[in-house]
Amino acid sequence: MSKDSGFLCPVPILHHSNVQMAHGGGGRLMHDLIDSVFAQAFDNEWLAAHHDGAVGTPPPGRLAMTTDSYVVSPLFFRGGDIGRLAVCGTLNDLAMCGAMPYWLSAGFIIEEGFEIDTLRRIAHSMAETARHAGVPIVTGDTKVVDRGRGDGVYINTAGIGVITHDQVIGPGSVRPGDAIILSGDIGRHGIAVLSEREGLRFESPIESDCADLSPAVRSLMSAGIEIHCLRDLTRGGLGCALVEIAAGAGMSMTLDEVTIPVSQPVAAACEILGLDPLYIANEGRFITILPESETARALAALREDSNCSQAVVIGQVASGHAGLVTMTGRLGTGRVIDMPSGELLPRIC
Amino acid sequence: MSKDSGFLCPVPILHHSNVQMAHGGGGRLMHDLIDSVFAQAFDNEWLAAHHDGAVGTPPPGRLAMTTDSYVVSPLFFRGGDIGRLAVCGTLNDLAMCGAMPYWLSAGFIIEEGFEIDTLRRIAHSMAETARHAGVPIVTGDTKVVDRGRGDGVYINTAGIGVITHDQVIGPGSVRPGDAIILSGDIGRHGIAVLSEREGLRFESPIESDCADLSPAVRSLMSAGIEIHCLRDLTRGGLGCALVEIAAGAGMSMTLDEVTIPVSQPVAAACEILGLDPLYIANEGRFITILPESETARALAALREDSNCSQAVVIGQVASGHAGLVTMTGRLGTGRVIDMPSGELLPRIC
Numbered sequence A, B: 001m002s003k004d005s006g007f008l009c010p011v012p013i014l015h016h017s018n019v020q021m022a023h024g025g026g027g028r029l030m031h032d033l034i035d036s037v038f039a040q041a042f043d044n045e046w047l048a049a050h051h052d053g054a055v056g057t058p059p060p061g062r063l064a065m066t067t068d069s070y071v072v073s074p075l076f077f078r079g080g081d082i083g084r085l086a087v088c089g090t091l092n093d094l095a096m097c098g099a100m101p102y103w104l105s106a107g108f109i110i111e112e113g114f115e116i117d118t119l120r121r122i123a124h125s126m127a128e129t130a131r132h133a134g135v136p137i138v139t140g141d142t143k144v145v146d147r148g149r150g151d152g153v154y155i156n157t158a159g160i161g162v163i164t165h166d167q168v169i170g171p172g173s174v175r176p177g178d179a180i181i182l183s184g185d186i187g188r189h190g191i192a193v194l195s196e197r198e199g200l201r202f203e204s205p206i207e208s209d210c211a212d213l214s215p216a217v218r219s220l221m222s223a224g225i226e227i228h229c230l231r232d233l234t235r236g237g238l239g240c241a242l243v244e245i246a247a248g249a250g251m252s253m254t255l256d257e258v259t260i261p262v263s264q265p266v267a268a269a270c271e272i273l274g275l276d277p278l279y280i281a282n283e284g285r286f287i288t289i290l291p292e293s294e295t296a297r298a299l300a301a302l303r304e305d306s307n308c309s310q311a312v313v314i315g316q317v318a319s320g321h322a323g324l325v326t327m328t329g330r331l332g333t334g335r336v337i338d339m340p341s342g343e344l345l346p347r348i349c
Helices: A028-042 A082-096 A116-133 A188-198 A214-222 A237-249 A264-273 A292-303 B028-042 B082-096 B116-133 B188-198 B214-222 B237-249 B264-273 B292-303
Strands: A054-056 A062-070 A100-111 A137-145 A153-163 A179-182 A229-232 A252-256 A286-290 A312-318 A325-328 A334-337 B054-056 B062-070 B100-111 B137-145 B153-163 B179-182 B229-232 B251-256 B286-290 B312-319 B325-328 B334-337
Touching (some): A028 A100, A028 A116, A062 A082, A062 B137, A062 B153, A082 A100, A082 A214, A082 A286, A100 A116, A100 A214, A100 B062, A116 A137, A137 B153, A153 B062, A153 B100, A153 B137, A153 B153, A188 A264, A214 A292, A237 A252, A237 A325, A237 A334, B028 B100, B082 B100, B082 B153, B082 B214, B082 B229, B100 B214, B179 B292, B214 B292, B229 B237, B237 B325, B237 B334, B286 B292
Parallel strands (some): A100 A137, A252 A325, B100 B137
Antiparallel strands (some): A054 B062, A062 A153, A062 B054, A179 A286, A179 A312, A229 A286, B179 B312, B251 B312, B325 B334
16 A cells, blocks of 8 residues: 555545546545555554555564465455465465565555455455464555456565575475475365356365465474475466476476375366366465475374365475476376466466 | 476477467466566576575665556556566665665566567566666566456566665654655656557657666665655655645645746646646656755755756645645745545556
8 A cells, every 4th residue: 555545534435336447546536445445454553654665674584575466267266265365375485485474565456347345355355364374464556447457356465474494495405205295185276266267066066275375384394394395286286386396306206196185076077177186276285395204294294284184295206307297097007297388277366 | 487497498489479378377388488588587596496486685674565566558658668667666665665675576467469579578678677776576477367358468566675774764754844855857757658648749758757766765875864754756746645745744734836847848738638747647756855954965965866866845844734735836826735536647657
């Protein structure tokens, strides 16, 4: 909220129920929108300072920074909404650096005519998710674009986090013999958004897995477990994430299909739709790559978090054949996991 | 660039000249786009690490964070483009906190069908502006939305900066008797974008003032000048900025119109279009509020920067009448500077 008129309008009253172009113009209407929707929902000392940015002193440690924009369609789906997604997604990218989140920023690109009540619902969902994670949304921005030049609202979040350990987490730290742990069942987020969008009805409704992964990572860190790589399984799903890491590490991986948890409704939906759960996006699932000797302790630490109760070893890293990921199927046959060219499900995040 | 396949595609070749939905899907096409457009332009060690975020250790000091989204239309205008704007805007918000920029992030929301060559031009403009400022773009994200759900490209940047001094800069530090310094002539950015959009031709073409303000602020800081408040004059222009600060500080301000520099072409354009230069957006202009005794040294420090050679005292702060800004006009008559309800020029940033 780079500009703010709280002092001028102690109790801002919005005279419009839909966003107008003038709400993005820098005048009184923009300040009213910011005050009555965003500042009210995110309420914290940094926004109250009415300045161009937030200022503070993070705890000692290395710093991590990440960003993502969110364009999910539709804005609301079973198990989440664009606001919850925008907060969890950036918290998760920080967690995947081994960082504990410190601050978030939020940038809104709103289409002219968008309902202010819906915007308020989204802001409250963001605020609730951020509050639950203990992370303030300290700075933000609002832009309005003409009707037909947006799709309701797009949200960008950026985040900074603090790394208090000395581990170097990333593909470059992966070693031959490392185990690959998956934190839970895959494919729910993509299928939940798709079914909302296409009006598909399944016998058991599928809920997005959208969740903050930082508690699970904090749990691994607190147990003092040696971690080589962490990666959340968003666009491209488990399949793309593993191929990328294998390529980045210059190694190969072998997976065991029967160990990979896929819920019955997701498996059924994928079969009907001709989709492979390996490539479906998740928003609350990640893999941990670590020395084989650490797996028992890591599984125990992960399973303390209710979101990771199904955590399981799904494969191993081997030397050579950079980027080759193979999977032994249910019938014992092998298959190469390739990176698809595109993605069958657009705008799932 | 949260995901990257550099290892798989050492020389990525784009087989498309326009962005497809699949370029946002997390697969090979997205990695090709990121590698061949963004990673190539922004080229640095953090992006090369192919991880979900950047990790590093900023120099000691307080930390500032800010964000802005950019939806300017058209994407290119005299004196700048959306890329240069997206970098300068966030550098400037950091500078207004008295922070020296450390890292930037960049999030792109691209409309299906957008020309990849144009995207490359924009990325290069961002890279050049960031390099000139000595600030790396360390992390990013790419999303693609359906045709008719965007407008070419929208860009979000977030930035973090380090504050190495102890001054508290903001409306709360403003004191009665303080002087108000304006860094240069006003109104060029808004009029430049408007004339590009509406196809207006003026006798002397008007160029945007879009510029990085951190060198000017660094110059003030290095001279050890006591600063109470800094504010860049973006949406809402000089008028809104002063009303906001006066309200936030709980004080009033008096301005002297004849001291405020407005170039002849901007003054003429404003007269023809019925606009008031006081409310036109700038992207390379700011005000400094500071003790009257510091003005001579501050003006000398500012004028060292070629972008601030016209820096001038335009008014004073007085106690009482919170939020009241008055201006003595060319003919000696007074006028109250109010905050307009909306903005006559949408999408100028």
